[in-house]
Amino acid sequence: MGQHVLPGNPPVEINLKRSGRARRISLRVSSLDGRVTLTLPQGVSDRAGLAFAAEKSDWLRRNMARHGGVEQIAYGTRLPVAGVPLILSPGTGSRVRIEEDRLIVPGDPDRLCARLTGYLKTLARDRLAEASDRYAGQLGRRYTRLTLRDTRSRWGSCSSQGALSYSWRLILAPGDVLEYVAAHEVAHLAEMNHSVRFWAVVTDLYGPYDTQRRWLRTEGTALHRYRFEAD
Numbered sequence: 327m328g329q330h331v332l333p334g335n336p337p338v339e340i341n342l343k344r345s346g347r348a349r350r351i352s353l354r355v356s357s358l359d360g361r362v363t364l365t366l367p368q369g370v371s372d373r374a375g376l377a378f379a380a381e382k383s384d385w386l387r388r389n390m391a392r393h394g395g396v397e398q399i400a401y402g403t404r405l406p407v408a409g410v411p412l413i414l415s416p417g418t419g420s421r422v423r424i425e426e427d428r429l430i431v432p433g434d435p436d437r438l439c440a441r442l443t444g445y446l447k448t449l450a451r452d453r454l455a456e457a458s459d460r461y462a463g464q465l466g467r468r469y470t471r472l473t474l475r476d477t478r479s480r481w482g483s484c485s486s487q488g489a490l491s492y493s494w495r496l497i498l499a500p501g502d503v504l505e506y507v508a509a510h511e512v513a514h515l516a517e518m519n520h521s522v523r524f525w526a527v528v529t530d531l532y533g534p535y536d537t538q539r540r541w542l543r544t545e546g547t548a549l550h551r552y553r554f555e556a557d
Contacts, residue, residue: 330364330372332379338386339396340364340379342372351378355389360396360551362386398553399439405429405552407446409500414442443554447474450497457508458490461531467515478550481542482507484514495549499541506538 332338341363348367351374355362366375379386397403403414407429417423417430422445424430431442455472462469470487474494482492490511496504509532517524528535 330376332376332383332386334383334387336387338362338379338383338390340376342366342375344368351375353379353382353386355386360390362390396553397551399442401431401435401438403552406498406549407449408497409503414438439554446497447494450474450492450494453497453501453504454492454508457505458512461509461512462515464531465512465516465527467512469512469515481546482511484511484518486518488515495552498549498552499546503538503541503546506532506535507542509535 328342330340330342332340339362341361343363344366346368348365350367351370352365353362354365362379364375364379366372399405399414401414401416404411405414406412407424412424412427412429415428415430416435417425417432419430419432422429422431422441429442431438431445433441451472451474454474458469458472468488469484469490472490472492474492476495477491477493480493481496482490484490492507492511496507510528513524513527513531516527
């Protein structure tokens with residue numbers, strides 16, 4: 327179980343899982359980030375599963391290319407912050423900072439992913455809290471708390487108790503997209519549905535939102551391709 331690499335050009339990283347409910351070997355390429363999952367039924371060996379994956383290697387690489395694949399964060403990676411592509415670069419000092427077209431992450435290279443993730447989450451929290459506070463003030467409602475997660479199925483949510491939750495990867499999206507998501511979730515403080523009344527509240531808070539909503543549908547999945555876990 328765990329991570330395996332299928333040799334070839336390019337090598338394919340495979341997440342191997344076993345399922346008691348699976349009746350046959352299955353391969354899946356995530357439409358979000360291009361990650362490959364190989365699921366095995368009980369009784370099927372890892373070797374047999376990897377042999378199956380090797381037989382499907384051409385199909386795997388075609389699908390990974392279509393989804394853009396996974397990009398491991400490293401110095402030299404071009405990463406969008408608030409929609410602006412920045413080149414991750416080493417530097418001096420103790421503070422992560424933006425300088426022109428570079429995102430400077432000083433310190434131990436082995437700590438790059440951890441330091442960068444901490445910086446991005448702090449930036450995301452600051453901007454989402456500011457936007458949520460502003461829209462909640464416009465609406466005359468209060469939310470109970472704000473949390474950040476790395477959700478793959480939704481960009482934000484609002485509970486019936488008024489708790490807001492956002493994907494911290496929104497900090498990678500253009501600023502107007504982040505603002506739209508904040509307005510969308512705050513609108514649920516008044517309308518816990520997606521009725522005509524709800525969308526009217528979103529419009530009152532944010533204004534026209536079709537462009538931002540379309541961006542999330544067409545470009546948002548690319549934000550999940552960046553892998554921040556250190557290998």
